[in-house]
Amino acid sequence: MELKVLGPAKPAAGGCAKGSCGSTADQMAHLPEAIRDRVKNHPCYSEEAHHHYARMHVAVAPACNIQCNYCNRKYDCANESRPGVVSELLTPDQAVRKTLAVAAAIPQMSVLGIAGPGDPLANPARTFETFRQLSETAPDIKLCVSTNGLSVPEHVDELVRHNIDHVTITINCVDPEVGARIYPWIFWKNRRIRGRKAAEILIEQQQRGLEMLVARGVLVKVNSVMIPGVNDEHLPEVSRVVKEKGAFLHNVMPLIAEAEHGTYYGVMGQRGPTQAELTALQDACGDMNMMRHCRQCRADAVGLLGEDRGQEFTMARIDAMAIDYAAAMERRAAIHAAIEAAREDGRAQQAAMTAPAAVPAGTRPVLIAVASAGQGLVNQHFGHAREFLVYEAGPAGVRFVGHRKTDQYCVGSSTCGDAGTALERTIRALAGCEVVLCSKIGIEPWGALEAAGIQPNGEHAMEPVEAAAAAVYREMFEAGALDAAPAAQIA
Amino acid sequence: MAYSITSLCVNCFACMDVCPSRAIAEAKPHFVVDARTCTHCEGDYADAQCASICPVEGAILDPDGLAANPPGSLTGIPPERLLALAACSPA
Numbered sequence: 001m002e003l004k005v006l007g008p009a010k011p012a013a014g015g016c017a018k019g020s021c022g023s024t025a026d027q028m029a030h031l032p033e034a035i036r037d038r039v040k041n042h043p044c045y046s047e048e049a050h051h052h053y054a055r056m057h058v059a060v061a062p063a064c065n066i067q068c069n070y071c072n073r074k075y076d077c078a079n080e081s082r083p084g085v086v087s088e089l090l091t092p093d094q095a096v097r098k099t100l101a102v103a104a105a106i107p108q109m110s111v112l113g114i115a116g117p118g119d120p121l122a123n124p125a126r127t128f129e130t131f132r133q134l135s136e137t138a139p140d141i142k143l144c145v146s147t148n149g150l151s152v153p154e155h156v157d158e159l160v161r162h163n164i165d166h167v168t169i170t171i172n173c174v175d176p177e178v179g180a181r182i183y184p185w186i187f188w189k190n191r192r193i194r195g196r197k198a199a200e201i202l203i204e205q206q207q208r209g210l211e212m213l214v215a216r217g218v219l220v221k222v223n224s225v226m227i228p229g230v231n232d233e234h235l236p237e238v239s240r241v242v243k244e245k246g247a248f249l250h251n252v253m254p255l256i257a258e259a260e261h262g263t264y265y266g267v268m269g270q271r272g273p274t275q276a277e278l279t280a281l282q283d284a285c286g287d288m289n290m291m292r293h294c295r296q297c298r299a300d301a302v303g304l305l306g307e308d309r310g311q312e313f314t315m316a317r318i319d320a321m322a323i324d325y326a327a328a329m330e331r332r333a334a335i336h337a338a339i340e341a342a343r344e345d346g347r348a349q350q351a352a353m354t355a356p357a358a359v360p361a362g363t364r365p366v367l368i369a370v371a372s373a374g375q376g377l378v379n380q381h382f383g384h385a386r387e388f389l390v391y392e393a394g395p396a397g398v399r400f401v402g403h404r405k406t407d408q409y410c411v412g413s414s415t416c417g418d419a420g421t422a423l424e425r426t427i428r429a430l431a432g433c434e435v436v437l438c439s440k441i442g443i444e445p446w447g448a449l450e451a452a453g454i455q456p457n458g459e460h461a462m463e464p465v466e467a468a469a470a471a472v473y474r475e476m477f478e479a480g481a482l483d484a485a486p487a488a489q490i491a
Numbered sequence: 492m493a494y495s496i497t498s499l500c501v502n503c504f505a506c507m508d509v510c511p512s513r514a515i516a517e518a519k520p521h522f523v524v525d526a527r528t529c530t531h532c533e534g535d536y537a538d539a540q541c542a543s544i545c546p547v548e549g550a551i552l553d554p555d556g557l558a559a560n561p562p563g564s565l566t567g568i569p570p571e572r573l574l575a576l577a578a579c580s581p582a
Binding site: 062063064065067069072073074089118122123125126184185187190191192259262263264267268 | 501502503505509544546566567568573
């Protein structure tokens with residue numbers, strides 16, 4: 001099958017042999033054109049696309065057929081942003097109306113996904129009815145599904161029939177011993193099965209489902225939740241196995257576990273990984289194509305990946321909207337064409353600005369945080385940023401390594417209880433970054449950032465992110481700032 | 492007596508989808524079992540289907556009125572741990 005395309009990537013100029021390494025623009029470069037074409041406007045499958053295109057999830061799938069230790073089925077909150085959480089459950093008809101309304105209001109929208117709040121394939125009638133209607137009424141919108149994998153084999157034909165081009169399977173393990181510590185039970189062949197036996201069945205179904213989808217030409221992304229002490233050391237093996245079977249992208253996400261979420265891991269005190277642990281594991285996952293821009297969004301999220309505009313599109317509001325669907329589709333086509341043209345320009349500009357790397361190999365890399373509201377540009381005011389994109393600039397180029405949220409009500413137990421201001425929390429979230437690029441910044445945060453050893457920089461406003469990061473890195477090199485170790489930061 | 496659903500139900504449709512007798516209906520504030528239609532799955536399955544897929548402890552009562560899935564039986568969280576948490580969090 002043509003889709004087994006992941007290996008062996010040509011070593012990037014500069015020496016790193018990892019297919020996942022190098023600048024983010026190059027990340028997809030080793031994929032065949034046919035696949036790049038299929039993911040180029042999918043924000044969840046292409047790091048570059050997520051600056052430009054929006055997605056939404058419709059919550060039509062409340063039932064689940066397994067229990068995961070990081071999930072609490074009782075949870076439902078408007079202020080929480082994480083998988084499995086929704087505010088308003090929809091019928092398929094409502095979901096279709098909502099999708100068409102959002103796609104009319106946000107013409108950057110390219111993707112509609114069903115991801116819960118339970119498992120889409122444990123709700124086949126509601127899930128496929130939604131897909132069936134949408135493939136008729138909004139044929140330009142890509143449909144995708146995110147599943148735990150237990151029921152993939154029995155639904156492969158139907159997924160293909162509805163033109164579901166992208167499927168995400170959450171695979172946290174390929175070893176039942178590990179699985180028994182993640183999944184307390186599954187519902188299988190009309191029984192609740194527990195323990196190691198449950199994990200064995202789930203793993204077998206996931207792997208079979210992955211193989212069947214790949215054989216049918218569906219693009220499969222694998223999500224894994226990194227759970228320190230449970231599956232962290234095991235995930236490189238998972239990455240190797242799923243790559244071998246034809247998954248084209250691996251997304252390792254950090255465990256989210258707080259006692260107040262009421263999950264097994266949260267209540268029992270299981271910790272999530274640190275950013276450094278997550279990055280190290282992503283780097284350790286061989287030459288699998290790694291995804292690092294996941295925002296772990298809600299099962300009813302709406303908008304660009306870094307934002308959630310779900311509150312603007314409650315069913316009450318949608319029912320009050322008058323929408324010309326045909327006109328909306330034309331407008332989407334025009335906007336998408338404009339985005340593609342702008343991306344082409346951006347790439348040219350990027351290439352021109354980053355081309356001659358004047359920094360010698362061996363020079364230490366620098367983490368650069370960027371405030372961006374989209375389009376791949378440094379175009380957001382520091383104070384408006386609810387998250388920062390983090391890039392690592394080095395002699396070989398600039399690569400995207402992750403994002404840091406600033407609007408979390410709690411950024412970890414070490415900070416709990418102290419009355420840190422929003423600015424202090426943001427500075428803590430930026431720990432390890434030496435520069436923050438933004439379009440503008442106030443005097444007070446400027447001083448506070450400098451005092452904390454992070455250099456604010458507003459001189460690259462409206463420039464493409466990677467080109468700006470490369471320019472700053474060159475400036476730092478020329479100023480001799482890379483000769484010494486980074487300045488000590490005050491956290 | 493039949494199986495029944497308590498106010499702990501989160502309205503996830505899972506039981507309704509798997510009930511072989513179509514005895515479960517969506518309702519407010521939570522799903523309900525029609526006691527006349529419920530067969531306890533006898534003749535269809537070894538285990539009551541609603542009780543076997545329900546993710547919430549205490550949400551389904553067996554014909555004797557006892558929790559089909561008592562506290563701790565699905566999540567593995569020791570009930571005393573939950574009580575301790577409830578006691579120290581603001582209501």
